[in-house]
Amino acid sequence: MEIATLPFLRLLQLADSALPIGSAAHSYGLESMTVEEHLTVAQLEDFLRIYLAENGVLESTFCRLGYRLAELTDSTQYMEQWVQLNTRLSAYKTARESRTASATLGRRLLQLVASLEDAAQLYQALASAKREHTDNHYSIAFGLVGAILRVDEDVVVLAYLQQSLTGLISACQRLLPLGQNQASGMLWHLKSSLIEIAEQSERASEHPDELMLFTPLLDIGSMSHPLLDTRLFIS
Amino acid sequence: MGSLSLGFKCSEETQQTQLYVYEQQPPLKVIRAFPLPAGGALVHLHNISGGVLGGDQLNIAVDVQAGAYAQLTTTSATRLYRSRNGVIPARQTTHIHVAEHGLLEYVPDPLIPFAGARYQQQTRIELARGAGLLWWETVAPGRVARGELFAYDLLQLEYEISVEGRPIALEKIKLEPRQRSLSSLARLGPYHYFTSFYICKVGLDAAYWLSLEKECSLLAQQLTCADEIRWGVSTLAAHGIVVRALSKRGTALAGGLHAFWDMVTQALYGRKSIPPRKIY
Numbered sequence: 371m372e373i374a375t376l377p378f379l380r381l382l383q384l385a386d387s388a389l390p391i392g393s394a395a396h397s398y399g400l401e402s403m404t405v406e407e408h409l410t411v412a413q414l415e416d417f418l419r420i421y422l423a424e425n426g427v428l429e430s431t432f433c434r435l436g437y438r439l440a441e442l443t444d445s446t447q448y449m450e451q452w453v454q455l456n457t458r459l460s461a462y463k464t465a466r467e468s469r470t471a472s473a474t475l476g477r478r479l480l481q482l483v484a485s486l487e488d489a490a491q492l493y494q495a496l497a498s499a500k501r502e503h504t505d506n507h508y509s510i511a512f513g514l515v516g517a518i519l520r521v522d523e524d525v526v527v528l529a530y531l532q533q534s535l536t537g538l539i540s541a542c543q544r545l546l547p548l549g550q551n552q553a554s555g556m557l558w559h560l561k562s563s564l565i566e567i568a569e570q571s572e573r574a575s576e577h578p579d580e581l582m583l584f585t586p587l588l589d590i591g592s593m594s595h596p597l598l599d600t601r602l603f604i605s
Numbered sequence: 606m607g608s609l610s611l612g613f614k615c616s617e618e619t620q621q622t623q624l625y626v627y628e629q630q631p632p633l634k635v636i637r638a639f640p641l642p643a644g645g646a647l648v649h650l651h652n653i654s655g656g657v658l659g660g661d662q663l664n665i666a667v668d669v670q671a672g673a674y675a676q677l678t679t680t681s682a683t684r685l686y687r688s689r690n691g692v693i694p695a696r697q698t699t700h701i702h703v704a705e706h707g708l709l710e711y712v713p714d715p716l717i718p719f720a721g722a723r724y725q726q727q728t729r730i731e732l733a734r735g736a737g738l739l740w741w742e743t744v745a746p747g748r749v750a751r752g753e754l755f756a757y758d759l760l761q762l763e764y765e766i767s768v769e770g771r772p773i774a775l776e777k778i779k780l781e782p783r784q785r786s787l788s789s790l791a792r793l794g795p796y797h798y799f800t801s802f803y804i805c806k807v808g809l810d811a812a813y814w815l816s817l818e819k820e821c822s823l824l825a826q827q828l829t830c831a832d833e834i835r836w837g838v839s840t841l842a843a844h845g846i847v848v849r850a851l852s853k854r855g856t857a858l859a860g861g862l863h864a865f866w867d868m869v870t871q872a873l874y875g876r877k878s879i880p881p882r883k884i885y
Contacts, residue, residue, distance in 0.1 A: 406831070409790055420791035460842035461765075461772035464849075466818065469842065505842075582761075584778040584787075587794040590849050593837030597826055 377519045381526070384483070384515060385533040387540060391478035393533075396471040397541040397603040399592030404545045406594065407587065411548050415556050418538065422560070422567050424585050426531060429509040430571035431581055432459050433530045436513030437523050438575075440491060448491065449498035452510075456499060459507045462583060465592035467605035473505035480511050489518045509534075527571060531564045544602055609633040610666040613646055613675040613707070622646040622673040633663060641879050645674035649881070650713070656684030657724060663697040669707040669736075678881045679713040682745070685757070687721035694723035694759055701729070703736035708874075712866070712881070715743040715798070715855060720756035727763045731770075732807050732844070737873065738766065741802040741862055745855055754797060755782035766845075768807050773841050776801060796835070796851035800858050804869045805845030814840040817872055821848060824868060828861045836861060 387394060403409040409417060435455055442448040456476075463469035477496065484492040495514060499506045509530060516526030539553050548556075574581055595605060612625035624638035624646050632654040638646035650665075657663070669675045688694060703709050709730075718724060732738055744760070747753040759781055766774040780787060787793045804817075818840045825836035825848070834852040841847055848865050852858050863880060870878040 403790060406835070407790055407794055413790060417790050420789040423785075424791060457771055457842070458775065461775040462777075464774060464776070464839055464841060464847050465837070466839040503843075580777075582777045582779040584780065584792055586799050586849060586851055587790055587792065587796070587835070589839075590835050590837035590851060593822070593839045593849065594825070594829075594835075597822060 373522065373525060374520070377521045380519050381516060381521050381529055384479070384512070385529040387533065387536055389479075389482070391475050391482060393475055393537050394540065395603060396475070396537075396605040397545065398468045398471060398538070398605055399465065399588045399595060400538065400541055401545055401601060401603045402591035402595045402598060403588065404542075405598060406591065409546070411546050411552070414542060414546070414548070415559065418535065418556070418560060419563050421538075421585070421588070422531070422535070422563050424583055426534070426564075426567040427570050427574055428462060428581055428583050429534065430527050430531055430567055431574040431578060432507065433509040433513035433527050434523060434571055434575045435578060436510030437517040437526055438513075440514055440517035445490070445494055449494050452495050453498050453502045453504050455510055456507050457504045459510060460505050462581075465589045467595050468589075468592045469505070471605040472507045472509070475508040476506040476511035479508060479515060480506055483515050483518070487518065491518060524568060524572075527568045528564060531567055535560060535564065541603065606662045606664075607631055607633040608664040609635065609650070611635065611648065612668045612670065613673040614670045615644070615673040620644050622675060624648055632661070633665065641674070641676060643674060643874075643876060643879060645676050645708070645879070647676045647678070647881055649678055649680050651680055652683070656686050657695045657697065658686050659688030659695055659723065660692040661695040661697075663695075665697065665699040667699070667701045667709065669701075669703045669709045671704040672706050673704075674708045676710040676712065676879070676881065678883075682714040683716050685716060685718040685722040685724045685760075687719050688723040688758070694725050694761075696725045697727075699726075699728040702731045703733065703738060705733045706735040707733070708737040709740070711738075711740040713742065715745045717745045718747060718757035718760050720747060720753050722757040723759040724757075725759070725761040728765070730764070730766045732766065732768045732805060734769070734807055736805075736807050738803060738805040738845070739866060739869065741800060743798065743800040743855070743858055743862070746797040749797070749855070755787060758783060764801075766803060766805065768844050773805070773843050773845060774803060774847065793851060795832070796853055798852045798855045798858055800850045800862065802848040802862055802865060803841075803845060804848070804865075804873070805841070806873050807844050809844065811840070811843070814844075814846055817869065818846050820872070821846065821865060821868060824864060828864065830857075833857070834861070
């Protein structure tokens, strides 16, 4: 796999947790899990491995599908499919806070890149979602942006998974007694899982109607998050 | 191969919903409709086999016509029996359409997958303008009294609720507990039973649903008991909310579901819920 240097550097910037789109403000239900279900540091690596096997496959498949939309040259067809894809992912995300978090980050990513790159498809995505009252989900937006930057699809998906996992572990560092070295070790050990998930998403993208997801405890954690007495995170 | 095709029409003269049985093939069967006080029709879905047998292929179609009010329930828990080796998984496909200002309440008893069961269920619900849906499904871990927990081979449940062709809720799960443990905190954690209760009425705006989510979340908080049962409520992408729960015991779930049913019926239809007469 050969990667052109400029697109690669741009992808690194977009996948960095310091990107000003607000990703550090979301825990996607993890905050409730630490409070209500006593998720501990000892359980965390296994928890994240299973989380990736469920949610990681779903999101990285949608990331691939978002990437592939950039191939469409007919703008009407492109905007219709953009809305359909995002509407479908919204329907999977039954927990409001997590759904809204994903939609907020996706919209901000598109807006940020639209201010840096002259790409009509970014504006069309934002405009069609606004017109049809649907979301711009982060995973789909990341895929689209990666395609516009002309980075290889697998690399984009892996970068998406890497930065999502980094974000979750970073959230856990603020929620749990998880040190920097331990967090780095966890992120290091889970890289093989990221590669497996990316491969699974390649197969899943051939039959997206068959995507499965079973994270009920995390969903309920996300649903009960607004009722926590004190909160560090928006979701 | 069993099939059942039902229609519900609201009589202009009496304003009472009437049942039309277009087709029924064993083991699926309905006997009659019972009138409900709000003009609805209550129908019990019977499976005369006593449960779903390995290899069963069951098709159910329900058409709730404009302004009609249908309530469907089961006569008891749905037992999903062990599948023999080499037999295709049992499968139930359900298509539901609720027309303008119709209402469907689908309130069955739990699914109980026995050891060795292999079962796939696909449910598609299409809602028209003004249509209402109150729909729940509860899944037990198995025959708990026999000490049988997650001993089934396959449980695949797929639900899709759409409004004018646009999905508003997708729940697709594939559980193979003998291959992939469900006890991770990323899945069921320490809980054994799970339930989803979808509450929809097409056309109400997002602010209304957010307000109902807040009201129901307070009930969820009251019903939640640490390390025993957890309830959560959220607005859907549009037109509804979902209530979810996880529990270590099945008995507490039914009471909670009825409490939510009553609360949302009052909010959406200005009356009390009308539970079918049976022991939960």
